[in-house]
Amino acid sequence: MESSSRRRQSIAVIGAGGVGGSIAAALALEGWHDVVVCARRSLDEIVFEPADAMVRLPVRTCVDPAAASPVDWVMLCTKAQDTPSAAAWLAALCHRGTHVAVCQNGIGHAGRVAPFIGPATAVPVVVYFNGERVGPHHVRFRHVGERDLAVPDDAGGAALARLLAGTCLRTFVSADFVTLQWRKLLINAVANPVTALTRQRLAVFAHADIRALCMDILDEAVAVGRACGAAFANDEGATVLAALLALSPNLGTSMYADTLRDGVLEVDALTGAIVEAGEAHGIPTPVNRTLLALLRAISDGARARQV
Numbered sequence: 001m002e003s004s005s006r007r008r009q010s011i012a013v014i015g016a017g018g019v020g021g022s023i024a025a026a027l028a029l030e031g032w033h034d035v036v037v038c039a040r041r042s043l044d045e046i047v048f049e050p051a052d053a054m055v056r057l058p059v060r061t062c063v064d065p066a067a068a069s070p071v072d073w074v075m076l077c078t079k080a081q082d083t084p085s086a087a088a089w090l091a092a093l094c095h096r097g098t099h100v101a102v103c104q105n106g107i108g109h110a111g112r113v114a115p116f117i118g119p120a121t122a123v124p125v126v127v128y129f130n131g132e133r134v135g136p137h138h139v140r141f142r143h144v145g146e147r148d149l150a151v152p153d154d155a156g157g158a159a160l161a162r163l164l165a166g167t168c169l170r171t172f173v174s175a176d177f178v179t180l181q182w183r184k185l186l187i188n189a190v191a192n193p194v195t196a197l198t199r200q201r202l203a204v205f206a207h208a209d210i211r212a213l214c215m216d217i218l219d220e221a222v223a224v225g226r227a228c229g230a231a232f233a234n235d236e237g238a239t240v241l242a243a244l245l246a247l248s249p250n251l252g253t254s255m256y257a258d259t260l261r262d263g264v265l266e267v268d269a270l271t272g273a274i275v276e277a278g279e280a281h282g283i284p285t286p287v288n289r290t291l292l293a294l295l296r297a298i299s300d301g302a303r304a305r306q307v
């Protein structure tokens, strides 16, 4: 039952992919807030498939930024490299009281959106759940571990946790958000580049020489993360690799999927962020730099073929 003190809020979800589709569906399922999906194509409903069900949820879509007006919350759910392409949406949706939840991988979320959100407040979000778009309007949702989202322990993070409190998305408010952000980046910095470059699922980690490469990637990234304030354990890299090895070898990654479909890769927000932060702190990252050069070339080729 809804508390009468809980204000109904207007929420715009930009990007109806795996993450945006899941968040829009979770909000629609709860049914309390006023949700609009801002997408490039109209959709009347989202077919939402959590582990134990499949529900069809009517959703309101807006396909033209000129038709959008300011909202209380924006959920920015594009890939990181598509943030500038959402500029017109952000300009139309943001005003002084708006919060922009940046539901993307990587670090530096607030800086990434700062040029586009005017006086609105950015709320960085670490996404843990798995949202897979299996059809144009169809999203498969899976919890991965105990948390679906993590936010910083500040006013914006607490507000997002309250907003989502009635939904299936379990939001963790963290006093050490920097460490969580970097920990997620470590996983992505290994799993995405290696699966994309080898065009193989996690089964590729069965190769001893690939595991040795992973540790080299992680050793660099852990050193950079620590310099950026992440409170990593002494065996952080080994723990990340062990966690990846414990996952099903049949799992892919988003960069693996994007490579197979000849798509642009989210490489600058992941490997690029490690190399850039390494430069800022005077920490050499030769292995990540090599991966970055290779992945950027693949990504740039895909971008050129899209034009």
Ligand SMILES: NC(=O)c1ccc[n+]([C@@H]2O[C@H](COP(=O)([O-])OP(=O)(O)OC[C@H]3O[C@@H](n4cnc5c(N)ncnc54)[C@H](OP(=O)(O)O)[C@@H]3O)[C@@H](O)[C@H]2O)c1
Pocket (backbone or CB within 6 Å): 014, 015, 016, 017, 018, 019, 020, 038, 039, 040, 041, 077, 078, 079, 080, 082, 085, 086, 087, 089, 103, 104, 105, 127, 128, 129, 130, 131, 132, 133, 254, 266
């Ligand atoms: N999926 C996961 O399980 C997961 C888990 C953790 C973190 N993440 C991170 O979450 C972020 C989103 O990932 P995702 O998997 O949801 O990506 P995705 O499935 O590729 O979805 C991105 C969506 O953004 C839309 N989009 C891009 N530019 C747009 C624009 N200018 N206006 C409107 N819509 C636009 C795309 O539209 P089109 O369909 O028209 O291309 C697509 O629907 C990424 O940073 C990813 O690394 C994902």
